[in-house]
Amino acid sequence: MNLQLHKSEIIHRNLKIDITGSKSESNRLLLLQALYPNLKIENLSNSDDSKVMQEALQVDCNEIDVHHAGTAMRFLTAYFSIQQNREVILTGSSRMQERPIAILVDALQQLGVEVVYLKNEGFPPIKIKGKKIFKNKVNLQANVSSQYISALLLIAPKLENGLKLTLEGEITSIPYINMTLTLLQGIGVETSFIGNTIKVKPKATIRDKTFVVESDWSSASYYYSIIAMSKAGTEISLAYYKENSLQGDASLVEIYKKFGVETIFLPQGLLLKKVSETNSQSTISLDLKNSPDIAQTVAVTCLGLGLACELTGLHTLKIKETDRLVALKTEIEKLGGKVQITNSSLSIETCASLKENIEIATYQDHRMAMAFAPLALKIPIIIQDASVVSKSYPTFWDDLNAIGFKIFKR
Incomplete structure (x- = not known):
């Protein structure tokens, strides 16, 4: 199943998304x-x-x-x-x-x-x-x-x-x-x-x-990316998360401050809010060796915001569902980005504009599909084999549709 994501914006800003356990x-x-x-x-x-x-x-x-x-x-x-x-x-x-x-x-x-x-x-x-x-x-x-x-x-x-x-x-x-x-x-x-x-x-x-079981922080990463690419003041609530998490991907709280996203912990979850814009002249430098599963999300966030980035600590990405470093380079370059990879790092140059209606291959990798989806806030995009998200987050497309994404089967 391929999905066409038309250019979208978050319209249901106060909706709470219930994310399944980690x-x-x-x-x-x-x-x-x-x-x-x-x-x-x-x-x-x-x-x-x-x-x-x-x-x-x-x-x-x-x-x-x-x-x-x-x-x-x-x-x-x-x-x-x-x-x-x-x-x-x-x-x-x-x-x-x-x-x-x-x-x-x-x-x-x-x-x-x-x-x-x-x-x-x-x-x-x-x-x-x-x-x-x-x-x-x-x-x-x-x-x-x-x-x-x-x-x-x-x-x-x-x-x-x-x-x-x-x-x-x-x-x-x-x-x-x-x-x-x-x-x-x-x-x-x-x-x-x-x-x-x-x-x-x-x-x-x-x-x-x-x-x-606490809700899955890796799944939360896509909403961090969505908020980062949204207008100032945009908010999304996620359940059920706790401040003292066992999950390494809770590092999202600190990482996405770099993209102007504030995390407010609530009694049964958290509120994500876009509070500031990121300096387009800055380069985002991160060592993700302790949270490699969010590398794709962070890379695409940088691409969508036109930011240069240098991501290191990515040596485990080559033995995941696909070689995620090669997959990221291939798909980002289809969109017009310039990418350099090694066995353990990825860097993206500043990209002023992205090509529209590009078909993103997902390589039987759930995180490829979900990481690229937030780009629909910037450009229309097509996600191939979109049902692959069921590997970790079966209701992902329904939840995106609920907050305002325009999603159609192709």
Whole structure:
């Protein structure tokens, strides 16, 4: 499904948007719930990824297809490693079979887990034979994806002797590691994170516990972009967010001050308000190593506002749903922008005007579709394969329509 977005403006300025629970929190809690059934979850994400995760943890079959869900692939690899007397094949889409998993598999093999690659060495599909794990020390490369680290940490309290995880290299996406540790602590698991070493003590059972998942900050990023590109005084309310968030993408609050967006925390959410214009002569410089999922949003915001930017810390973007650095360069240049990329950075030159009615390819990547949508406040634009947003935010187009975006099927 392709969508035509006509040039739009925000007309329902006082509307409150209810955003589903964080995919990152939900998928961690779903795995913990599978290990500790007396854990209850409220405001669970309605994303495709969380649905895939939930179904995979409930079905009793020998082959599980996670489609495009990278988090599910990594977390389930660890989960099925400790399911004794069960043999499972984990597979996914063609893109998933190009996304590396060797770092996690190597770590599990250090612990004695039996994992076999079924096609290409280092990539899904894989066959896992679950067993009881007694070893408790493992080294892991920490500069590729924090999800490998979180996958191990989530199963750690169910290992016979817990886990001592030594991280090698510069640690990426630390907020996501801290999110995992905080959730473990929330169910009574003892953890420590000192220097490059994380320790998790074993815990056989937990007391009854209910978690209310905070709404997804990555999804909020698109509204920050919308407000940044809107007229002064434009407001949007989002539910349900809290000031002391576990999510790394809460850095949006500080980042979007650079674009004249003020964040006001309310009892059950937050209010975004455009309070000032950004100096068009300035260059936005940001290190996004702790919040790489908002890189596309920030890049497109800069493009829409005619601002130059230099974004660094983006090395994980090459192994996402697509190579997001290449995808951003390709699509921004179609719109008339000038982009330079390296393996870990992206820069955009000041662009005075954008080409209209350009078709934006989304590469089976939900964030490509949603990041480019706010440009409809500046120019008419076409989003290809727009239904891809269901991966993380199924009601995205309905919510944009509700605040005034003019959206039509093509």
